Amino acid sequence: MTVISGIKNTKTAPVILTEPRLVRWILTGVALGYLLLFLIAPLTMVFLSAFRSGLQVYFAAIMTPEALAAIKLTLFVAVIAVPLNILFGLSASWAITRFEFPGKQWITTLIDLPFSVSPVIAGLVFVLLFGAQSYFGPWLLFHNISVIFAVPGIVLATLFITFPFVARELIPLMESQGSEEEQAAMTLGAGGWQTFFRITLPNIKWSLLYGIILCNARAMGEFGAVSVVSGHIRGQTNTIPLHVEILYNEYNFSAAFAVASLLTLLALITLILKSLVEGRTRKQLATTPEDKHEY
Amino acid sequence: MERSGALPDRLVRGFRVRKSHGMPGFGLTLGFTVCYLSLIVLIPLSMLFFRVAELTPQVFWDIITDPRTVAAYRLSLSTAFIAAMFNTVLGLIVAWVLVRYEFPGKRIFDGLIDLPFALPTAVAGIALTALYAPTGMLGRIFALAGIRTAYSPVGIIIALTFIGLPFVVRMVQPVLEETDIGVEEAAASLGANRWLTFRRVLFPEIVPALLMGFTLAFARGLGEYGSVIFIAGNMPLRTEITPLLIMIKLEQYDYAGASAIALVFLVISFTLLLLINWLERKQSGSLSAG
Numbered sequence: 001m002t003v004i005s006g007i008k009n010t011k012t013a014p015v016i017l018t019e020p021r022l023v024r025w026i027l028t029g030v031a032l033g034y035l036l037l038f039l040i041a042p043l044t045m046v047f048l049s050a051f052r053s054g055l056q057v058y059f060a061a062i063m064t065p066e067a068l069a070a071i072k073l074t075l076f077v078a079v080i081a082v083p084l085n086i087l088f089g090l091s092a093s094w095a096i097t098r099f100e101f102p103g104k105q106w107i108t109t110l111i112d113l114p115f116s117v118s119p120v121i122a123g124l125v126f127v128l129l130f131g132a133q134s135y136f137g138p139w140l141l142f143h144n145i146s147v148i149f150a151v152p153g154i155v156l157a158t159l160f161i162t163f164p165f166v167a168r169e170l171i172p173l174m175e176s177q178g179s180e181e182e183q184a185a186m187t188l189g190a191g192g193w194q195t196f197f198r199i200t201l202p203n204i205k206w207s208l209l210y211g212i213i214l215c216n217a218r219a220m221g222e223f224g225a226v227s228v229v230s231g232h233i234r235g236q237t238n239t240i241p242l243h244v245e246i247l248y249n250e251y252n253f254s255a256a257f258a259v260a261s262l263l264t265l266l267a268l269i270t271l272i273l274k275s276l277v278e279g280r281t282r283k284q285l286a287t288t289p290e291d292k293h294e295y
Numbered sequence: 296m297e298r299s300g301a302l303p304d305r306l307v308r309g310f311r312v313r314k315s316h317g318m319p320g321f322g323l324t325l326g327f328t329v330c331y332l333s334l335i336v337l338i339p340l341s342m343l344f345f346r347v348a349e350l351t352p353q354v355f356w357d358i359i360t361d362p363r364t365v366a367a368y369r370l371s372l373s374t375a376f377i378a379a380m381f382n383t384v385l386g387l388i389v390a391w392v393l394v395r396y397e398f399p400g401k402r403i404f405d406g407l408i409d410l411p412f413a414l415p416t417a418v419a420g421i422a423l424t425a426l427y428a429p430t431g432m433l434g435r436i437f438a439l440a441g442i443r444t445a446y447s448p449v450g451i452i453i454a455l456t457f458i459g460l461p462f463v464v465r466m467v468q469p470v471l472e473e474t475d476i477g478v479e480e481a482a483a484s485l486g487a488n489r490w491l492t493f494r495r496v497l498f499p500e501i502v503p504a505l506l507m508g509f510t511l512a513f514a515r516g517l518g519e520y521g522s523v524i525f526i527a528g529n530m531p532l533r534t535e536i537t538p539l540l541i542m543i544k545l546e547q548y549d550y551a552g553a554s555a556i557a558l559v560f561l562v563i564s565f566t567l568l569l570l571i572n573w574l575e576r577k578q579s580g581s582l583s584a585g
Binding site for chain 2: 115118125131
Protein backbone atom coordinates (compact mmCIF):
# COMPACT_ATOMS: atom_id res chain seq x y z
CA MET A 1 0.00 0.00 0.00
CA THR A 2 1.27 3.41 -0.86
CA VAL A 3 0.98 6.37 1.38
CA ILE A 4 -0.36 9.50 -0.27
CA SER A 5 2.47 11.88 -0.87
CA GLY A 6 2.04 15.49 -1.72
CA ILE A 7 -0.57 16.59 -4.21
CA LYS A 8 -3.96 14.95 -4.08
CA ASN A 9 -6.24 17.67 -5.26
CA THR A 10 -6.81 17.67 -9.00
CA LYS A 11 -7.12 21.44 -9.05
CA THR A 12 -3.52 21.94 -8.05
CA ALA A 13 -2.17 19.10 -10.17
CA PRO A 14 -0.25 20.00 -13.34
CA VAL A 15 -2.33 20.08 -16.50
CA ILE A 16 -0.72 16.96 -17.87
CA LEU A 17 -2.02 14.87 -14.96
CA THR A 18 -5.63 15.29 -15.85
CA GLU A 19 -7.74 14.34 -18.81
CA PRO A 20 -8.82 16.70 -21.60
CA ARG A 21 -11.87 18.71 -20.62
CA LEU A 22 -14.11 16.84 -23.07
CA VAL A 23 -13.12 13.46 -21.59
CA ARG A 24 -13.75 14.77 -18.09
CA TRP A 25 -17.18 15.98 -19.07
CA ILE A 26 -18.10 12.73 -20.78
CA LEU A 27 -16.94 10.60 -17.83
CA THR A 28 -18.74 12.80 -15.30
CA GLY A 29 -21.85 12.72 -17.48
CA VAL A 30 -21.80 8.93 -17.78
CA ALA A 31 -21.25 8.48 -14.04
CA LEU A 32 -23.98 10.89 -13.03
CA GLY A 33 -26.37 9.52 -15.62
CA TYR A 34 -25.84 6.04 -14.25
CA LEU A 35 -26.43 7.15 -10.66
CA LEU A 36 -29.44 9.17 -11.74
CA LEU A 37 -31.06 6.23 -13.54
CA PHE A 38 -30.33 3.60 -10.92
CA LEU A 39 -30.31 5.48 -7.60
CA ILE A 40 -31.98 8.87 -7.73
CA ALA A 41 -34.86 7.84 -9.99
CA PRO A 42 -36.06 4.88 -7.85
CA LEU A 43 -35.65 6.95 -4.70
CA THR A 44 -37.74 9.78 -6.11
CA MET A 45 -40.26 7.28 -7.45
CA VAL A 46 -40.99 5.94 -3.96
CA PHE A 47 -41.92 9.35 -2.57
CA LEU A 48 -43.75 10.51 -5.72
CA SER A 49 -45.92 7.40 -5.73
CA ALA A 50 -46.45 7.51 -1.97
CA PHE A 51 -47.88 11.03 -2.04
CA ARG A 52 -49.59 10.79 -5.43
CA SER A 53 -53.05 10.31 -3.91
CA GLY A 54 -52.57 12.99 -1.28
CA LEU A 55 -51.55 13.19 2.34
CA GLN A 56 -54.80 11.75 3.62
CA VAL A 57 -54.42 8.49 1.70
CA TYR A 58 -50.79 8.37 2.76
CA PHE A 59 -51.51 8.55 6.48
CA ALA A 60 -54.55 6.28 6.16
CA ALA A 61 -52.31 3.60 4.61
CA ILE A 62 -49.76 3.85 7.40
CA MET A 63 -52.35 3.90 10.18
CA THR A 64 -54.23 0.73 9.22
CA PRO A 65 -54.13 -1.94 11.94
CA GLU A 66 -52.25 -4.30 9.59
CA ALA A 67 -49.58 -1.71 8.87
CA LEU A 68 -49.18 -0.86 12.55
CA ALA A 69 -48.92 -4.55 13.43
CA ALA A 70 -46.27 -4.97 10.72
CA ILE A 71 -44.30 -2.02 12.11
CA LYS A 72 -44.53 -3.46 15.61
CA LEU A 73 -43.36 -6.90 14.47
CA THR A 74 -40.43 -5.46 12.50
CA LEU A 75 -39.28 -3.47 15.54
CA PHE A 76 -39.70 -6.53 17.78
CA VAL A 77 -37.61 -8.73 15.47
CA ALA A 78 -34.87 -6.11 15.24
CA VAL A 79 -34.81 -5.64 19.02
CA ILE A 80 -34.07 -9.35 19.46
CA ALA A 81 -31.85 -10.00 16.44
CA VAL A 82 -29.57 -6.96 16.59
CA PRO A 83 -28.39 -7.33 20.25
CA LEU A 84 -27.77 -11.07 19.78
CA ASN A 85 -25.62 -10.38 16.75
CA ILE A 86 -23.79 -7.59 18.59
CA LEU A 87 -22.97 -10.05 21.35
CA PHE A 88 -21.79 -12.55 18.78
CA GLY A 89 -19.75 -9.95 16.91
CA LEU A 90 -17.95 -8.82 20.07
CA SER A 91 -17.31 -12.35 21.21
CA ALA A 92 -16.13 -13.61 17.82
CA SER A 93 -13.81 -10.67 17.22
CA TRP A 94 -12.32 -11.02 20.72
CA ALA A 95 -11.65 -14.75 20.23
CA ILE A 96 -10.28 -14.29 16.71
CA THR A 97 -8.09 -11.23 17.22
CA ARG A 98 -6.76 -11.90 20.72
CA PHE A 99 -5.84 -15.58 20.48
CA GLU A 100 -4.14 -18.07 18.23
CA PHE A 101 -5.92 -21.39 17.81
CA PRO A 102 -6.26 -24.08 15.17
CA GLY A 103 -9.22 -23.60 12.83
CA LYS A 104 -9.22 -19.82 13.26
CA GLN A 105 -9.12 -19.23 9.52
CA TRP A 106 -12.11 -21.55 9.13
CA ILE A 107 -14.21 -19.64 11.62
CA THR A 108 -13.32 -16.34 9.98
CA THR A 109 -14.42 -17.71 6.61
CA LEU A 110 -17.60 -19.25 7.99
CA ILE A 111 -18.67 -15.93 9.54
CA ASP A 112 -18.93 -14.48 6.03
CA LEU A 113 -20.93 -17.44 4.76
CA PRO A 114 -24.41 -15.91 5.13
CA PHE A 115 -23.37 -13.15 2.71
CA SER A 116 -23.10 -15.63 -0.14
CA VAL A 117 -26.21 -17.69 0.64
CA SER A 118 -29.40 -16.60 -1.10
CA PRO A 119 -31.95 -15.23 1.38
CA VAL A 120 -34.48 -17.73 0.05
CA ILE A 121 -32.13 -20.61 0.83
CA ALA A 122 -31.57 -19.12 4.30
CA GLY A 123 -35.30 -19.29 4.88
CA LEU A 124 -35.54 -22.76 3.36
CA VAL A 125 -33.02 -24.32 5.77
CA PHE A 126 -35.09 -23.19 8.76
CA VAL A 127 -38.19 -24.71 7.20
CA LEU A 128 -36.22 -27.95 6.79
CA LEU A 129 -35.14 -27.77 10.42
CA PHE A 130 -38.38 -26.77 12.13
CA GLY A 131 -41.16 -27.23 9.54
CA ALA A 132 -43.95 -29.80 9.75
CA GLN A 133 -41.99 -32.40 7.73
CA SER A 134 -38.72 -31.90 9.61
CA TYR A 135 -36.97 -33.96 12.29
CA PHE A 136 -38.13 -31.56 14.99
CA GLY A 137 -41.55 -31.05 13.39
CA PRO A 138 -43.50 -33.77 15.25
CA TRP A 139 -41.89 -32.87 18.58
CA LEU A 140 -42.68 -29.17 18.12
CA LEU A 141 -46.22 -30.02 17.06
CA PHE A 142 -46.67 -32.22 20.11
CA HIS A 143 -45.54 -29.46 22.43
CA ASN A 144 -47.62 -26.96 20.53
CA ILE A 145 -44.67 -24.74 19.61
CA SER A 146 -44.74 -23.09 16.22
CA VAL A 147 -41.48 -21.83 14.78
CA ILE A 148 -42.21 -21.77 11.07
CA PHE A 149 -45.03 -19.49 9.92
CA ALA A 150 -44.63 -17.76 13.28
CA VAL A 151 -42.48 -15.08 14.92
CA PRO A 152 -39.60 -17.36 16.11
CA GLY A 153 -38.95 -18.42 12.51
CA ILE A 154 -38.79 -14.78 11.42
CA VAL A 155 -36.30 -14.01 14.19
CA LEU A 156 -34.13 -17.02 13.27
CA ALA A 157 -34.08 -16.15 9.56
CA THR A 158 -33.20 -12.54 10.41
CA LEU A 159 -30.41 -13.70 12.72
CA PHE A 160 -28.94 -15.79 9.91
CA ILE A 161 -29.07 -12.96 7.37
CA THR A 162 -27.63 -10.26 9.66
CA PHE A 163 -25.12 -12.61 11.28
CA PRO A 164 -21.83 -11.24 9.80
CA PHE A 165 -22.35 -7.47 9.97
CA VAL A 166 -20.94 -6.57 13.42
CA ALA A 167 -18.18 -9.18 13.44
CA ARG A 168 -17.02 -8.10 9.99
CA GLU A 169 -16.55 -4.49 11.08
CA LEU A 170 -14.79 -5.36 14.34
CA ILE A 171 -12.33 -8.09 13.31
CA PRO A 172 -10.10 -5.97 11.01
CA LEU A 173 -10.10 -3.02 13.45
CA MET A 174 -9.25 -5.09 16.54
CA GLU A 175 -6.64 -6.97 14.53
CA SER A 176 -4.92 -3.73 13.57
CA GLN A 177 -5.19 -2.18 17.04
CA GLY A 178 -3.48 -5.09 18.72
CA SER A 179 -3.73 -5.86 22.41
CA GLU A 180 -0.93 -3.77 23.96
CA GLU A 181 -3.28 -1.36 25.69
CA GLU A 182 -5.34 -4.18 27.13
CA GLN A 183 -2.26 -5.99 28.34
CA ALA A 184 -0.97 -2.84 29.95
CA ALA A 185 -4.29 -2.38 31.75
CA MET A 186 -4.15 -5.92 33.04
CA THR A 187 -0.57 -5.64 34.14
CA LEU A 188 -1.73 -2.68 36.20
CA GLY A 189 -4.31 -4.91 37.85
CA ALA A 190 -7.50 -4.45 35.85
CA GLY A 191 -9.81 -7.44 35.55
CA GLY A 192 -11.00 -8.94 32.28
CA TRP A 193 -14.40 -7.23 32.15
CA GLN A 194 -12.95 -3.97 33.43
CA THR A 195 -10.36 -4.05 30.65
CA PHE A 196 -13.04 -4.76 28.11
CA PHE A 197 -15.34 -1.93 29.19
CA ARG A 198 -12.61 0.65 29.91
CA ILE A 199 -10.12 -0.07 27.12
CA THR A 200 -11.52 -2.23 24.34
CA LEU A 201 -15.01 -0.81 24.05
CA PRO A 202 -13.93 2.87 23.82
CA ASN A 203 -11.36 1.85 21.20
CA ILE A 204 -13.85 0.09 18.96
CA LYS A 205 -17.01 2.10 19.60
CA TRP A 206 -17.31 3.79 16.20
CA SER A 207 -16.74 0.64 14.21
CA LEU A 208 -19.15 -1.17 16.50
CA LEU A 209 -21.75 1.51 15.92
CA TYR A 210 -21.15 1.28 12.17
CA GLY A 211 -21.74 -2.47 12.26
CA ILE A 212 -24.89 -2.03 14.35
CA ILE A 213 -26.33 0.50 11.90
CA LEU A 214 -25.81 -1.85 8.95
CA CYS A 215 -27.08 -4.83 10.92
CA ASN A 216 -30.22 -2.98 11.96
CA ALA A 217 -31.00 -1.74 8.45
CA ARG A 218 -30.79 -5.25 7.09
CA ALA A 219 -32.75 -6.74 9.98
CA MET A 220 -35.64 -4.33 9.41
CA GLY A 221 -35.56 -4.59 5.64
CA GLU A 222 -34.97 -8.30 5.06
CA PHE A 223 -37.48 -9.72 2.64
CA GLY A 224 -36.54 -13.04 0.98
CA ALA A 225 -35.61 -15.09 4.02
CA VAL A 226 -38.46 -13.73 6.13
CA SER A 227 -40.90 -14.27 3.28
CA VAL A 228 -40.13 -18.02 3.28
CA VAL A 229 -40.71 -18.58 6.99
CA SER A 230 -43.44 -16.05 7.72
CA GLY A 231 -46.59 -17.59 6.28
CA HIS A 232 -47.86 -14.07 5.53
CA ILE A 233 -50.58 -13.98 8.15
CA ARG A 234 -51.85 -10.42 8.19
CA GLY A 235 -51.57 -8.61 11.47
CA GLN A 236 -49.58 -11.51 12.92
CA THR A 237 -46.53 -12.58 10.92
CA ASN A 238 -46.20 -9.75 8.44
CA THR A 239 -43.16 -7.51 8.68
CA ILE A 240 -43.11 -4.12 6.94
CA PRO A 241 -41.44 -5.41 3.74
CA LEU A 242 -43.94 -8.28 3.51
CA HIS A 243 -46.80 -5.87 4.05
CA VAL A 244 -45.49 -3.78 1.16
CA GLU A 245 -45.50 -6.85 -1.06
CA ILE A 246 -49.09 -7.76 -0.17
CA LEU A 247 -50.35 -4.22 -0.84
CA TYR A 248 -48.47 -4.11 -4.13
CA ASN A 249 -49.82 -7.47 -5.29
CA GLU A 250 -53.33 -6.22 -4.51
CA TYR A 251 -52.68 -3.32 -6.90
CA ASN A 252 -53.00 -0.97 -3.95
CA PHE A 253 -50.01 1.01 -5.22
CA SER A 254 -50.45 4.22 -3.22
CA ALA A 255 -50.64 2.31 0.04
CA ALA A 256 -47.75 0.04 -0.93
CA PHE A 257 -45.52 3.02 -1.66
CA ALA A 258 -46.72 4.85 1.45
CA VAL A 259 -45.58 1.98 3.66
CA ALA A 260 -42.46 1.58 1.50
CA SER A 261 -41.64 5.26 2.10
CA LEU A 262 -41.23 4.46 5.81
CA LEU A 263 -38.55 1.92 4.95
CA THR A 264 -36.99 4.39 2.54
CA LEU A 265 -36.80 6.99 5.29
CA LEU A 266 -35.12 4.39 7.47
CA ALA A 267 -32.63 3.76 4.64
CA LEU A 268 -31.89 7.48 4.29
CA ILE A 269 -31.39 7.85 8.05
CA THR A 270 -29.09 4.82 7.92
CA LEU A 271 -27.05 6.46 5.16
CA ILE A 272 -26.74 9.73 7.08
CA LEU A 273 -25.71 7.99 10.32
CA LYS A 274 -23.35 5.81 8.34
CA SER A 275 -21.52 8.71 6.75
CA LEU A 276 -21.30 10.47 10.13
CA VAL A 277 -19.84 7.40 11.80
CA GLU A 278 -17.62 6.62 8.82
CA GLY A 279 -15.68 9.82 9.33
CA ARG A 280 -15.09 8.82 12.95
CA THR A 281 -13.91 5.30 12.13
CA ARG A 282 -11.48 6.66 9.58
CA LYS A 283 -10.05 9.02 12.15
CA GLN A 284 -9.83 6.16 14.61
CA LEU A 285 -8.01 3.94 12.14
CA ALA A 286 -5.66 6.78 11.27
CA THR A 287 -4.68 7.26 14.90
CA THR A 288 -4.19 3.56 15.57
CA PRO A 289 -0.52 3.26 16.53
CA GLU A 290 -0.15 0.00 14.57
CA ASP A 291 -1.19 1.69 11.40
CA LYS A 292 1.64 4.19 11.46
CA HIS A 293 4.18 1.46 10.88
CA GLU A 294 2.62 0.45 7.65
CA TYR A 295 4.12 1.58 4.39
CA MET B 296 14.64 -9.05 19.18
CA GLU B 297 18.19 -8.45 18.03
CA ARG B 298 17.29 -9.98 14.68
CA SER B 299 14.39 -7.69 14.13
CA GLY B 300 16.47 -5.35 12.02
CA ALA B 301 16.95 -8.11 9.50
CA LEU B 302 13.30 -9.07 9.37
CA PRO B 303 10.71 -7.21 7.31
CA ASP B 304 8.74 -4.79 9.43
CA ARG B 305 5.48 -6.52 8.65
CA LEU B 306 6.64 -9.86 10.03
CA VAL B 307 7.76 -8.42 13.33
CA ARG B 308 4.55 -6.47 13.67
CA GLY B 309 2.43 -9.52 12.94
CA PHE B 310 4.36 -11.51 15.49
CA ARG B 311 3.91 -8.87 18.16
CA VAL B 312 0.16 -8.57 17.62
CA ARG B 313 -0.37 -12.27 17.89
CA LYS B 314 1.77 -12.83 20.92
CA SER B 315 -0.90 -11.94 23.43
CA HIS B 316 -0.16 -13.83 26.62
CA GLY B 317 -2.57 -13.86 29.46
CA MET B 318 -5.58 -12.31 27.73
CA PRO B 319 -8.71 -13.55 29.48
CA GLY B 320 -11.94 -14.90 28.07
CA PHE B 321 -10.65 -17.36 25.50
CA GLY B 322 -12.95 -20.21 26.54
CA LEU B 323 -15.98 -17.97 26.97
CA THR B 324 -15.73 -16.06 23.70
CA LEU B 325 -14.63 -18.95 21.49
CA GLY B 326 -17.22 -21.23 23.07
CA PHE B 327 -20.02 -18.75 22.49
CA THR B 328 -18.79 -18.00 18.96
CA VAL B 329 -18.67 -21.65 17.93
CA CYS B 330 -22.03 -22.49 19.54
CA TYR B 331 -23.79 -19.52 18.01
CA LEU B 332 -22.21 -20.10 14.60
CA SER B 333 -23.30 -23.74 14.71
CA LEU B 334 -26.83 -23.04 15.89
CA ILE B 335 -27.62 -20.16 13.56
CA VAL B 336 -25.63 -21.04 10.44
CA LEU B 337 -23.98 -24.46 10.30
CA ILE B 338 -26.69 -26.80 11.60
CA PRO B 339 -29.45 -25.13 9.56
CA LEU B 340 -27.33 -25.19 6.39
CA SER B 341 -26.38 -28.82 6.92
CA MET B 342 -30.09 -29.70 6.79
CA LEU B 343 -29.87 -29.10 3.07
CA PHE B 344 -27.40 -31.98 2.71
CA PHE B 345 -29.39 -34.33 4.95
CA ARG B 346 -32.58 -33.61 3.10
CA VAL B 347 -31.00 -34.17 -0.32
CA ALA B 348 -29.23 -37.33 0.91
CA GLU B 349 -32.66 -38.87 1.46
CA LEU B 350 -33.39 -38.69 -2.27
CA THR B 351 -32.45 -41.47 -4.65
CA PRO B 352 -29.87 -40.41 -7.24
CA GLN B 353 -32.45 -40.81 -10.01
CA VAL B 354 -34.98 -38.51 -8.35
CA PHE B 355 -32.25 -35.98 -7.55
CA TRP B 356 -31.03 -36.04 -11.14
CA ASP B 357 -34.54 -35.64 -12.51
CA ILE B 358 -35.16 -32.58 -10.33
CA ILE B 359 -31.99 -30.76 -11.24
CA THR B 360 -32.11 -31.55 -14.96
CA ASP B 361 -35.74 -30.58 -15.33
CA PRO B 362 -35.90 -28.01 -18.15
CA ARG B 363 -37.51 -25.51 -15.79
CA THR B 364 -34.68 -25.90 -13.25
CA VAL B 365 -31.96 -25.68 -15.90
CA ALA B 366 -33.58 -22.58 -17.38
CA ALA B 367 -33.67 -20.98 -13.90
CA TYR B 368 -29.99 -21.75 -13.26
CA ARG B 369 -29.01 -20.39 -16.66
CA LEU B 370 -31.07 -17.23 -16.19
CA SER B 371 -29.75 -16.56 -12.67
CA LEU B 372 -26.12 -17.05 -13.69
CA SER B 373 -26.33 -15.02 -16.90
CA THR B 374 -28.27 -12.05 -15.50
CA ALA B 375 -26.06 -11.85 -12.39
CA PHE B 376 -22.98 -12.01 -14.60
CA ILE B 377 -24.16 -9.31 -17.01
CA ALA B 378 -25.26 -7.02 -14.15
CA ALA B 379 -21.92 -7.49 -12.38
CA MET B 380 -19.99 -6.74 -15.60
CA PHE B 381 -22.09 -3.64 -16.19
CA ASN B 382 -21.44 -2.53 -12.61
CA THR B 383 -17.71 -3.18 -12.98
CA VAL B 384 -17.35 -0.87 -15.98
CA LEU B 385 -19.66 1.87 -14.70
CA GLY B 386 -18.51 1.44 -11.10
CA LEU B 387 -14.94 2.16 -12.21
CA ILE B 388 -16.07 5.32 -13.98
CA VAL B 389 -18.09 6.45 -10.94
CA ALA B 390 -15.19 5.80 -8.58
CA TRP B 391 -12.83 7.67 -10.90
CA VAL B 392 -15.14 10.67 -11.20
CA LEU B 393 -15.77 10.77 -7.44
CA VAL B 394 -12.07 10.63 -6.57
CA ARG B 395 -10.53 12.74 -9.31
CA TYR B 396 -13.06 15.38 -10.37
CA GLU B 397 -14.93 18.16 -8.66
CA PHE B 398 -18.58 18.87 -9.37
CA PRO B 399 -21.52 20.28 -7.42
CA GLY B 400 -23.35 17.80 -5.21
CA LYS B 401 -20.42 15.42 -5.17
CA ARG B 402 -20.74 14.59 -1.47
CA ILE B 403 -24.43 13.78 -1.81
CA PHE B 404 -23.78 11.48 -4.75
CA ASP B 405 -20.98 9.85 -2.78
CA GLY B 406 -23.25 9.25 0.19
CA LEU B 407 -26.04 7.86 -1.97
CA ILE B 408 -23.81 5.15 -3.46
CA ASP B 409 -24.60 2.95 -0.47
CA LEU B 410 -28.36 3.26 -0.93
CA PRO B 411 -28.74 -0.31 -2.29
CA PHE B 412 -27.18 -1.62 0.95
CA ALA B 413 -29.63 0.32 3.09
CA LEU B 414 -32.84 0.18 1.06
CA PRO B 415 -34.91 -2.97 1.63
CA THR B 416 -34.94 -5.06 -1.53
CA ALA B 417 -38.73 -5.18 -1.75
CA VAL B 418 -38.85 -1.38 -1.85
CA ALA B 419 -36.19 -1.32 -4.54
CA GLY B 420 -38.21 -3.90 -6.45
CA ILE B 421 -41.47 -1.99 -6.53
CA ALA B 422 -39.78 1.34 -7.23
CA LEU B 423 -37.78 -0.05 -10.16
CA THR B 424 -40.85 -1.81 -11.52
CA ALA B 425 -42.90 1.38 -11.37
CA LEU B 426 -40.11 3.18 -13.23
CA TYR B 427 -39.29 0.61 -15.86
CA ALA B 428 -42.73 -0.90 -16.52
CA PRO B 429 -43.96 -0.26 -20.10
CA THR B 430 -46.16 2.53 -18.69
CA GLY B 431 -43.49 3.80 -16.29
CA MET B 432 -41.52 7.00 -16.68
CA LEU B 433 -38.35 5.34 -17.99
CA GLY B 434 -39.94 2.17 -19.36
CA ARG B 435 -41.90 4.31 -21.81
CA ILE B 436 -38.71 5.79 -23.23
CA PHE B 437 -37.13 2.35 -23.64
CA ALA B 438 -40.34 1.06 -25.20
CA LEU B 439 -40.04 3.75 -27.87
CA ALA B 440 -36.64 2.32 -28.70
CA GLY B 441 -38.23 -1.12 -28.89
CA ILE B 442 -36.63 -2.37 -25.69
CA ARG B 443 -38.87 -4.16 -23.24
CA THR B 444 -37.42 -3.43 -19.80
CA ALA B 445 -39.72 -4.74 -17.07
CA TYR B 446 -41.15 -8.27 -17.25
CA SER B 447 -38.17 -9.51 -19.30
CA PRO B 448 -34.59 -10.61 -18.59
CA VAL B 449 -33.60 -6.96 -19.08
CA GLY B 450 -35.72 -6.11 -16.04
CA ILE B 451 -33.86 -8.70 -13.98
CA ILE B 452 -30.55 -7.18 -15.06
CA ILE B 453 -31.81 -3.71 -14.08
CA ALA B 454 -32.76 -4.92 -10.58
CA LEU B 455 -29.45 -6.76 -10.12
CA THR B 456 -27.54 -3.71 -11.35
CA PHE B 457 -29.19 -1.64 -8.63
CA ILE B 458 -28.44 -4.28 -5.98
CA GLY B 459 -24.76 -4.62 -6.97
CA LEU B 460 -24.03 -0.96 -7.66
CA PRO B 461 -22.02 -0.07 -4.51
CA PHE B 462 -19.58 -2.98 -4.52
CA VAL B 463 -17.16 -1.98 -7.30
CA VAL B 464 -17.32 1.74 -6.45
CA ARG B 465 -16.52 1.11 -2.80
CA MET B 466 -13.71 -1.31 -3.63
CA VAL B 467 -12.01 0.91 -6.22
CA GLN B 468 -12.41 4.28 -4.45
CA PRO B 469 -9.84 3.73 -1.65
CA VAL B 470 -7.31 2.30 -4.10
CA LEU B 471 -7.61 5.36 -6.34
CA GLU B 472 -7.34 7.66 -3.34
CA GLU B 473 -4.12 6.02 -2.25
CA THR B 474 -2.33 5.85 -5.58
CA ASP B 475 0.81 7.90 -5.58
CA ILE B 476 0.45 10.80 -8.00
CA GLY B 477 4.24 10.78 -8.32
CA VAL B 478 4.05 7.62 -10.40
CA GLU B 479 1.68 9.34 -12.80
CA GLU B 480 4.01 12.34 -12.94
CA ALA B 481 6.90 10.04 -13.74
CA ALA B 482 4.94 8.32 -16.51
CA ALA B 483 3.88 11.67 -17.94
CA SER B 484 7.39 13.09 -17.81
CA LEU B 485 8.64 10.03 -19.67
CA GLY B 486 6.27 10.94 -22.46
CA ALA B 487 3.28 8.69 -21.78
CA ASN B 488 -0.04 10.22 -22.66
CA ARG B 489 -2.99 10.11 -20.29
CA TRP B 490 -4.52 6.93 -21.72
CA LEU B 491 -1.20 5.07 -21.69
CA THR B 492 -0.56 6.19 -18.11
CA PHE B 493 -3.95 4.93 -17.09
CA ARG B 494 -3.61 1.61 -18.90
CA ARG B 495 -0.07 0.81 -17.84
CA VAL B 496 0.30 2.52 -14.47
CA LEU B 497 -3.08 2.96 -12.80
CA PHE B 498 -5.13 0.11 -14.21
CA PRO B 499 -2.89 -2.71 -12.90
CA GLU B 500 -3.23 -1.25 -9.42
CA ILE B 501 -7.01 -1.17 -9.68
CA VAL B 502 -7.49 -4.66 -11.13
CA PRO B 503 -7.59 -6.59 -7.83
CA ALA B 504 -10.19 -4.18 -6.41
CA LEU B 505 -12.22 -4.41 -9.61
CA LEU B 506 -12.22 -8.21 -9.49
CA MET B 507 -13.14 -8.18 -5.83
CA GLY B 508 -16.01 -5.78 -6.46
CA PHE B 509 -17.16 -7.88 -9.41
CA THR B 510 -17.15 -11.02 -7.28
CA LEU B 511 -19.17 -9.44 -4.49
CA ALA B 512 -21.71 -7.97 -6.92
CA PHE B 513 -21.99 -11.28 -8.76
CA ALA B 514 -22.48 -13.26 -5.54
CA ARG B 515 -25.09 -10.82 -4.30
CA GLY B 516 -26.90 -10.91 -7.65
CA LEU B 517 -27.02 -14.71 -7.78
CA GLY B 518 -29.01 -15.01 -4.59
CA GLU B 519 -31.11 -11.87 -4.89
CA TYR B 520 -34.85 -12.36 -4.61
CA GLY B 521 -36.73 -9.34 -3.27
CA SER B 522 -35.97 -6.76 -5.92
CA VAL B 523 -36.18 -9.18 -8.85
CA ILE B 524 -39.56 -10.85 -8.36
CA PHE B 525 -41.50 -7.63 -8.88
CA ILE B 526 -39.80 -6.62 -12.10
CA ALA B 527 -39.14 -10.04 -13.66
CA GLY B 528 -42.65 -11.10 -14.64
CA ASN B 529 -41.81 -14.57 -13.31
CA MET B 530 -42.69 -16.65 -16.36
CA PRO B 531 -41.47 -20.26 -16.09
CA LEU B 532 -38.60 -21.05 -18.48
CA ARG B 533 -38.24 -17.37 -19.42
CA THR B 534 -38.01 -14.99 -16.48
CA GLU B 535 -38.01 -17.26 -13.45
CA ILE B 536 -34.84 -16.95 -11.37
CA THR B 537 -33.56 -19.81 -9.19
CA PRO B 538 -34.49 -18.32 -5.78
CA LEU B 539 -38.04 -17.84 -7.08
CA LEU B 540 -38.22 -21.44 -8.31
CA ILE B 541 -37.13 -22.60 -4.84
CA MET B 542 -39.86 -20.43 -3.35
CA ILE B 543 -42.48 -21.90 -5.71
CA LYS B 544 -41.44 -25.47 -4.81
CA LEU B 545 -41.76 -24.54 -1.14
CA GLU B 546 -45.22 -23.12 -1.62
CA GLN B 547 -46.22 -26.44 -3.20
CA TYR B 548 -44.76 -28.22 -0.13
CA ASP B 549 -42.22 -29.89 -2.44
CA TYR B 550 -39.42 -29.68 0.14
CA ALA B 551 -37.30 -32.32 -1.60
CA GLY B 552 -37.41 -30.42 -4.88
CA ALA B 553 -36.64 -27.10 -3.21
CA SER B 554 -33.68 -28.60 -1.30
CA ALA B 555 -32.17 -30.30 -4.36
CA ILE B 556 -32.40 -27.13 -6.45
CA ALA B 557 -31.02 -25.03 -3.58
CA LEU B 558 -28.09 -27.36 -2.90
CA VAL B 559 -26.95 -27.49 -6.51
CA PHE B 560 -27.34 -23.72 -6.78
CA LEU B 561 -25.24 -23.20 -3.65
CA VAL B 562 -22.55 -25.55 -4.96
CA ILE B 563 -22.49 -23.76 -8.34
CA SER B 564 -22.22 -20.33 -6.73
CA PHE B 565 -19.54 -21.37 -4.23
CA THR B 566 -17.49 -23.01 -6.97
CA LEU B 567 -17.69 -19.88 -9.08
CA LEU B 568 -16.76 -17.67 -6.13
CA LEU B 569 -13.80 -19.87 -5.24
CA LEU B 570 -12.69 -19.80 -8.87
CA ILE B 571 -12.86 -16.01 -9.01
CA ASN B 572 -11.08 -15.80 -5.64
CA TRP B 573 -8.34 -18.01 -6.99
CA LEU B 574 -8.00 -15.88 -10.12
CA GLU B 575 -7.86 -12.83 -7.89
CA ARG B 576 -5.06 -14.23 -5.76
CA LYS B 577 -3.15 -15.28 -8.86
CA GLN B 578 -3.59 -11.81 -10.29
CA SER B 579 -2.48 -9.93 -7.19
CA GLY B 580 0.35 -12.42 -6.66
CA SER B 581 1.75 -11.87 -10.14
CA LEU B 582 1.33 -8.12 -9.70
CA SER B 583 3.27 -7.90 -6.47
CA ALA B 584 5.91 -10.28 -7.86
CA GLY B 585 6.35 -8.28 -11.08
